[in-house]
Amino acid sequence: xxxxxxQSKRRHPDAQREMFQVAHVTFxxxxxxxxxxxxxLIAGDAVTAKDRxxxxxxxxxxxxxxxxxxxAFRLRxxxxxxxx
Numbered sequence: 001x002x003x004x005x006x007q008s009k010r011r012h013p014d015a016q017r018e019m020f021q022v023a024h025v026t027f028x029x030x031x032x033x034x035x036x037x038x039x040x041l042i043a044g045d046a047v048t049a050k051d052r053x054x055x056x057x058x059x060x061x062x063x064x065x066x067x068x069x070x071x072a073f074r075l076r077x078x079x080x081x082x083x084x
Contacts, residue, residue, distance in 0.1 A: 003030050004040035004054045029060070036060075 002008060003015065020027040026044040031037050040054035 002057045
């Protein structure tokens with residue numbers, strides 16, 4: 001079972017969870033000595049609690065930071081086109 005599930009949050013309320021809000025998606029990261037580093041994507045604007053469960057979760061991979069940097073760079077290029 002995922003460390004990001006509601007049941008896991010109830011069983012392990014003291015687990016170190018880091019949350020990063022990106023638009024309407026919340027990234028949750030857990031660095032567990034037992035299970036490794038995992039992440040979950042959660043609908044941040046969900047109205048009901050049942051809709052705030054992880055949409056996806058998985059292990060952080062060695063080069064994931066480079067892939068996300070590429071995504072951030074592309075979003076930066078596109079954001080220059082957006083007018084306030």
